[in-house]
Amino acid sequence: xxxxxxxxxxxxxxxxxxxxxxxxxxxxxxxxxxxxxxxxxxxxxxxxxxxxxxxxxxxxxxxxxxxxxxxxxxxxxxxx
Numbered sequence: 035x036x037x038x039x040x041x042x043x044x045x046x047x048x049x050x051x052x053x054x055x056x057x058x059x060x061x062x063x064x065x066x067x068x069x070x071x072x073x074x075x076x077x078x079x080x081x082x083x084x085x086x087x088x089x090x091x092x093x094x095x096x097x098x099x100x101x102x103x104x105x106x107x108x109x110x111x112x113x114x
Contacts (some may be wrong), residue, residue, distance in 0.1 A: 036066060036098075038068070038070065040067045040072075040096055041073075041095040042073050042077045042092060043063050043092065043093055044061070044062050044088065045057075047089050047091055049089075056089075064076050074094065077092050077094050080092045
């Protein structure tokens, strides 16, 4: 089975209608999870903890989409 990593992160946004963080140094990295189901559970927990702050939002990033699992990158691509 292919591993499909997901990153859950969030923080306070400049505007609840945008995705721009007020301070990138304060982004809450919840963690990296091996599948969407566990990432969703972590996202839901984090979002529920901050439900009283309309400017705080959490996201799930699909890390597995950022890498090509079939073709290995060349050494120069990895450095760039």
